[in-house]
Amino acid sequence: MLSIFEVLSLPARRDIIERLRDGPKSVSELADALGVSQPIMSKHLRVLRDAGFVTARADAQRRWYELRPEPLIEVAQWLEPYRWMWQDRLDLLGRHLDELREGDEPT
Template identity: 50%
Template sequence: MEAALKAIADPSRRIMLERLSRGPLTAGELAELLPIARPGVSRHLRVLREAGLVDVRTDAQRRVYSLRPEPLAEIDEWLGSYRTLWQQRLDALHTEIARGKRQRRSSR
């Protein structure tokens, strides 16, 4: 999970992952999404591949990349406990806001 978290920390890699979530793309198609040179795109793709976030297959002379959702599901599962904590706090805040509105109405 650590490698996946480090990989998604970069905005360019997040753009690539977001687009790959809609289907496979070639390295060239991914390069068109970013305002960086091809060697930079290749480095980003290597990081994503090493983190297990993408698979690559060769199609003639092209490399086709596809998303591997398992590492992202692992991150989502880990974040679940924090999501629950924040939801509880937001629910409590909502209750306090509603209580304050009721008190203001009743004091008028």
């Protein structure tokens, strides 16, 4: 079984996760949106399902895939100790942008 980070290492799988943020999608919808064949999409979805990122629901001839939050929560928890590395920089950027905006205001 692949680790969460191995699953997320392929851009195609990250694109699928991104598409599923808006709600359940069928294999054909995802394949069309991402410009890949249905067999290739099915392989990526199987990896995502096996890793717990998505659930599948059969509806007649179609399978609907839906995003599960648990693996993403696990990634966020793993990243938490490193948040300080970018948080301070984002705060500095925000202050800099505020200063620039204040300089643009008419007096």
